[in-house]
Amino acid sequence: MLDMINISAIPIFLLIFVRVAAFFVTLPLFSYRTIPTHFKIGFSFFLAFIMFYTIDSPSIVFDEMFLLLLIKEIIIGLLIGLLAYIILxxxxxxxGFIDFQMGFAIANVIDPQTGAQSPLIGQYFYIIALLFLLSVDGHHLLIDGIFYSYNFIPIDAFIPFQNESIVDYIIKTFNTMFLIAFQIAIPIVGCLFLVDVALGIIARTVPQLNVFVVGLPLKIFVSFVVILFFLSLYVVLAKNLFEWMFQSIRSLMQLFGGA
Known part of the structure; x- marks a missing residue:
């Protein structure tokens, strides 16, 4: 039995398995608590087993450098998955921007997938985005990303941490994420701002009317109507968001590889 097992290939397989497993720890859709842990480990194992026979890798032995390579693989997998999660x-x-203007900011719900609190409208948009991601086979593209990451970051190469462009790129991506969030929310937030202006004018012209009683249901009604009309625009923005997510992951892997 021992003759059938290539002992020298075990370190390479462990490095591949660690990168894939770390990638699924932070990757959207695959890292959720609703997916059993043994399924994540088994899927990572068999995916690493398939990738082991398709990746050109040098001979690696268990020495003092192997621990550093292991830490490097964990960092790469976590950061690539975390970047996708941040963008999404x-x-x-x-x-959250929309809920604050609607008056739903106090009524957050617990996301069963992540265990964290999330806004009502944000959870609604997030579910639509995940369904759209699955409908266009975006989860396959994410798996392709970790597979082709070895073309940019070889298994025996180290990350150039002294490269300041990596930190600058992550900060720029984080800033762009807030800009995209504002673009998604601006139609509804802009309409609610106009409703607030109208209520302010009514409060000055008709002092007998209690705008606090009328304003909340009116803003909720206007918000749902605007969301219904701008839902097609949101799908287009979600499509652009996914394209930018895949491009950002590719650019980050190029920076990790020293490109």
Whole structure:
């Protein structure tokens, strides 16, 4: 039995398995608590087993450098998945902007997938975005991303941490995520701002009318109507968000590879 197992290939397989497993720890859709842990480990194992026979890798032995390579693989997998999660969080941030204007900011719900509190409209947009991601086979593209990451970051190469462009790129991506969130929320937030202006004018012209009683249901009604009309625009923005997410992951891997 031992003759059938290539002992020298075990370190390479462990490095591949660690990168894939770390990638699924932070990747959207695959990292959720609703997916069983043993399924994540098994899927990572068999995916790493397939990738082991398709990746050109040098001979690696268990020495003092192997621990550093192991830490490097964990960092790469976590950061690539975390970047995708940060970009996709723009949808929930946009929902937070909308909820604050609608008056739903106090009524957050617990997201069963992540265990964190999320805004109502943000959770609604987030579910639509995930369904859109699955409908266009975006989860396959994410798996392709970790597969082709070895073309940019070889298994025996180290990350150039002294490269300041990596930190600058992550900060720029984080700023762009807030800009996209604002673009998603601006139609509804802009309409609610006009409603607030109208209520302010009514409060000055008709002092007998209690705008606090009328304003809240009116803003909720206007918000749902505007969301219904701008839902097609949101799908287009979600499509652009996913394209930018895949492009950002590719650019980050190029920076990790020293390109």
């Amino acid at each position: 969080s723009a949808v929930q941030i946009a929902g």
